[in-house]
Structures are given as structure tokens and as C-alpha cells.
Amino acid sequence: MSNLSAVARRAAEATVDAGASDAEAYVSREGGRTVRVHAGEVESLTAATQTGVGVRAWHGHRVGYAYGTDLSEAGVREIAARASEAAAAADEDEFAAPPRPAEFEALPGLGDPSIAEWDTARVVDLALTVERTALESDPRLVGVEVAVYADADEQVAIASSAGVAGSYEASTSYAYLSALAEGEGARETGLGFGLARGPRGLDPKAIGAEGAERALSMIGAAKPASRSCPVVLDETVAASFAGLIGGGLSAKAVQRGRSPFAGRLGDELASAAFALHDDGRDPDGPESAPFDAEGVPRRRTALIEGGRLRSYLFDTYTANREGTTSTGSASRQGYRSLPSVSTSNLIVAPGSLSLEQLLAEAGEGVYVTDVAGLHSGVNPVTGVFSVGASGRMIRDGALAEPVREFTIAGELVGMLSAVSATGSEPRWVPFGGSVSTPPLLVAEMAISGS
Numbered sequence: 317m318s319n320l321s322a323v324a325r326r327a328a329e330a331t332v333d334a335g336a337s338d339a340e341a342y343v344s345r346e347g348g349r350t351v352r353v354h355a356g357e358v359e360s361l362t363a364a365t366q367t368g369v370g371v372r373a374w375h376g377h378r379v380g381y382a383y384g385t386d387l388s389e390a391g392v393r394e395i396a397a398r399a400s401e402a403a404a405a406a407d408e409d410e411f412a413a414p415p416r417p418a419e420f421e422a423l424p425g426l427g428d429p430s431i432a433e434w435d436t437a438r439v440v441d442l443a444l445t446v447e448r449t450a451l452e453s454d455p456r457l458v459g460v461e462v463a464v465y466a467d468a469d470e471q472v473a474i475a476s477s478a479g480v481a482g483s484y485e486a487s488t489s490y491a492y493l494s495a496l497a498e499g500e501g502a503r504e505t506g507l508g509f510g511l512a513r514g515p516r517g518l519d520p521k522a523i524g525a526e527g528a529e530r531a532l533s534m535i536g537a538a539k540p541a542s543r544s545c546p547v548v549l550d551e552t553v554a555a556s557f558a559g560l561i562g563g564g565l566s567a568k569a570v571q572r573g574r575s576p577f578a579g580r581l582g583d584e585l586a587s588a589a590f591a592l593h594d595d596g597r598d599p600d601g602p603e604s605a606p607f608d609a610e611g612v613p614r615r616r617t618a619l620i621e622g623g624r625l626r627s628y629l630f631d632t633y634t635a636n637r638e639g640t641t642s643t644g645s646a647s648r649q650g651y652r653s654l655p656s657v658s659t660s661n662l663i664v665a666p667g668s669l670s671l672e673q674l675l676a677e678a679g680e681g682v683y684v685t686d687v688a689g690l691h692s693g694v695n696p697v698t699g700v701f702s703v704g705a706s707g708r709m710i711r712d713g714a715l716a717e718p719v720r721e722f723t724i725a726g727e728l729v730g731m732l733s734a735v736s737a738t739g740s741e742p743r744w745v746p747f748g749g750s751v752s753t754p755p756l757l758v759a760e761m762a763i764s765g766s
Contacts, residue, residue, distance in 0.1 A: 323369055323392065323473070324369070326389070326392050327341030328341045328371075329477070330392055331373045336374055336403060341369055341476070342369065342472070342609065343367075343369045343370075343473045344473075345470070346365065346367075347366075347470075348365075349465075350362050350466040351466070352443070352464050354460070356447070366385070367387065368383055368387075368651040370650075373396070375400070375406075381402060381654050383651050411633055414478050418613055420606045422484075422606055423614075426604060427487045428516070428517065430515050434515045439515055442518065443464065444463075445524065446465070446520045449520065450495040451528075453524070453528040454532055456497050458497065459496040461494040462493065463493040466490055468488050470487070472485075472605070474609075482606065484606050487513050487514055488511065488513065491510055491518050492509035493523065495528050497531035506529065506534065507527055530685065537717075538718075538719060539765040542765050543763050544763070545761070546761075547681055547724065547761040547763070548674050548678050549755060550683065550707075551742070551754065551755055552686070557731070558662050558751045559659070559662065562629075562662045563659070566634075566645075567635070568656065569696070571637055575696065576696075576698055577628075584624050586729075586732035587735045587736060588622065589667060589736055589737055590738065591620060591622075593616055593618050593621070593665070594619055594662055597616065598752075601752070602750040603647075609655040610642070612642045612644045614660060615643065629659060631655060645658060661752065662749060662751045662753075666738055666754045668740050669737050669740055672714075674755055674757045676714075677757060679710070682709060682719065684707040686705065687704065707719060707720075719765070722763055723764045725761075725762045736758070739754030739756070
């Protein structure tokens with residue numbers, strides 16, 4: 317890490333030497349593997365490592381950006397000069413200013429040595445175990461569309477002329493499969509997945525069994541009758557909705573008028589049962605870090621609490637536009653990209669009810685386990701949505717026959733106010749970002765089927 321920090325310092329200094337009034341350098345080294353298996357064989361295996369630096373330069377209120385992979389003295393000077401030249405040629409923007417330095421606490425435990433310790437053969441065996449477990453679970457399991465293991469190990473260092481300085485290392489790994497079950501003249505799919513800091517934290521048999529169980533549970537699915545009724549969203553679907561809500565609470569979306577939450581700060585818009593936080597320091601959060609992509613300390617931000625909208629998420633630029641301070645919510649897709657405001661780890665507060673109790677409270681309704689096209693099916697301005705779904709009927713407070721090819725419709729703010737209970741067992745889900753959520757009971761939602 318020390319060499320990355322040294323590169324960041326050199327790049328920031330070189331940018332000022334090239335004429336910039338302020339400079340920031342973001343250096344990252346990213347390594348990762350992806351294994352795909354099919355029919356007991358390795359279908360593909362990729363491994364890659366890339367290292368580079370991205371430099372932001374300011375000339376007053378004009379900002380420019382440049383990046384590259386040559387981290388030699390000459391290479392860094394050339395990147396710094398390009399960033400300074402880009403800033404000099406940019407239009408002036410009164411809100412463009414470098415982040416101010418602030419102290420942040422270290423966040424240990426974000427890296428897992430098992431990523432380096434497990435060789436290729438061992439992670440291939442993990443992926444094969446995921447597939448094999450599903451296929452051996454039931455004779456109606458006729459195949460696996462895809463089984464994947466992937467990991468990533470990232471080192472980050474940042475330095476600025478204003479005095480921002482820091483570094484950290486973090487890792488993630490995940491595995492998933494889509495299992496195929498056949499029965500009653502149709503094929504059904506089921507998703508199983510797991511995520512952890514490293515491969516030793518994954519349970520391949522549990523992942524395979526989950527995909528198989530989900531596929532088998534959908535055999536014989538038919539369209540439900542159209543109605544308005546209670547709906548229980550499983551963790552994967554609840555996470556997708558939470559990701560949409562988090563995106564709508566980005567100050568960038570709000571300031572552009574592309575959010576149903578614009579102008580609603582302080583309003584009561586959710587039930588007391590629903591609380592949402594963004595926590596960039598949660599020890600278990602896949603996106604946790606001591607600081608964000610601008611070197612601003614990560615923190616826990618209450619977004620919706622006590623039924624009211626408490627905050628938006630800000631990076632430095634959107635905070636400057638609003639006359640407030642950053643919430644430590646800047647992110648990047650590596651050294652090639654400029655930072656922009658985004659969620660870190662979205663956390664839906666768990667309640668006190670088990671899934672069985674949620675179903676019992678629903679009484680008669682639908683348990684939704686999958687939605688299709690959620691992001692394209694939502695109006696980003698109004699929050700109105702209508703998306704395809706599948707799942708199980710709820711009858712007499714228990715799971716009943718499978719259903720598919722129906723739509724659920726509503727609007728995000730209305731849905732939040734209709735959440736009447738949350739489950740007691742949250743799960744980290746990599747859909748809609750990095751989200752921890754339990755199942756949610758929505759008191760009423762429109763179902764359109766047969």
C-alpha cells in the first residue's frame with residue numbers, strides 16, 4: 317500500500333507543479349477472478365489485475381480529469397499535465413471545488429486473506445460444488461443455466477494538495493447459480509447466491525440448495541387472479557426496491573428533478589415500520605471503507621427514519637450546490653472514472669417478525685420472490701412502477717401454490733407508507749447495490765394477473 321500512497325502524493329504534487337491551484341490523485345490496484353462452470357466442466361476462467369491513477373485538477377472553479385496506468389515518474393507527470401490542461405480549458409463552475417481534509421478512523425477487517433490463499437483449482441471446485449449440489453438434490457433438477465464464482469481484491473490510496481491522505485484494502489467474493497427444474501410441462505428457474513469477504517466465507521452447498529429449492533418451488537406455476545392484496549417481498553426483491561429508493565435519494569437525482577423524493581426533506585412519507593440508512597462503515601457491508609472516493613470519511617446516514625425523510629446523500633459537488641456538507645457518499649468505478657454521489661451500504665432496519673409471522677399477518681396475498689425489469693419499469697420522476705413478478709400465493713397465512721406472469725404496480729412513496737411490518741432476519745443482497753434487508757410486508761399492492 318505504501319507505494320500506492322507514494323504515487324498518489326507524487327501525482328497531486330506534479331499536478332500543482334503543472335499549474336493547477338488544487339489537485340487530487342486516486343490510485344487503485346484491482347485484482348479479480350471469475351470462474352463459470354457448466355455440466356461439470358469449466359466453461360471459462362478469467363483473472364486480471366489492473367493498476368492506475370486518476371487525477372483531478374482545479375484551476376479555481378474549473379476542473380479537469382485525466383488517468384493512466386504508467387506510474388513511473390515520467391508517466392505520472394504526463395497524467396498530471398493532462399489533468400491540469402483539461403482544467404484550464406474547462407468551463408467555470410462555481411460549485412467545483414476540492415474536498416477539504418477531515419480525519420477518519422481506520423476500518424480493519426475489510427480484506428480476507430483466503431482470496432490469495434485459495435488457488436484456482438480450489439475456487440473452481442467451489443463453483444463445481446455449487447452446481448453439483450443443485451443437480452443432485454432432486455431428479456426434477458434437469459440442469460443449471462450458469463454457476464459462477466467471482467472475487468475481487470482492491471487497494472486504494474488517495475492524496476490531495478489540500479491535505480487529504482489515506483489508503484485501505486478491501487475484498488469481496490460471491491457465488492451464484494440459476495438452477496432449472498422441470499415438471500408439469502414447463503421449466504422453472506431458481507436463483508441461489510452467497511457473498512462474503514473471501515471464498516472461505518461462502519457455503520457452496522447452501523448456495524446450490526437454495527437455487528434448487530427456488531426452482532422446484534415454482535413447478536406448476538400459473539397466473540394469479542387480479543386483485544389488490546397484501547404482498548410480502550422476499551429479501552432479493554426488497555433489496556431491489558431499496559436500491560431504487562437509495563438512487564432516488566441521491567442529491568444528484570434530486571437536484572436534477574429526477575427523483576420522487578425531491579422537495580420532500582422532512583416530510584412524513586413512510587410507515588413507522590420502515591427505516592432506511594446508508595452506512596459506509598458497517599463491518600459486514602461489501603461497500604464499506606474508511607473514506608469515500610474523494611477521501612471524505614464514510615459514515616452512517618439516516619435516510620428514512622421515524623416515517624420521515626431525514627437526508628439525501630451528497631458528494632462534495634452536490635453538497636456545494638446545496639450549501640451543505642458531503643455525507644461521504646462519493647463513489648468511483650475505479651481510477652478511470654470521476655467520483656459521483658452514490659449509496660454505499662443500504663440497510664433496511666429489521667423488525668421482530670419471522671417470515672412465518674409475516675406470512676401469517678398477511679393472511680391472504682402474494683409472496684413475491686422475483687421481479688423482472690424493475691429499473692426500466694419505474695418512472696424516475698414520479699416513482700410509479702409496474703413490473704413483472706413471480707412467487708407464491710399466501711393462503712391462510714402460509715405459502716401455497718406458485719404463481720408467475722403477473723405484475724405488481726404502485727409508486728415508491730405510496731409503497732413505503734404501506735409497509736406494515738419488516739422481518740427479523742436481514743440478508744446482504746448484491747442487487748440494487750449493496751443492500752441488507754429482511755423481507756417486507758406491504759399491506760396492499762395491486763396485482764395484475766388473469
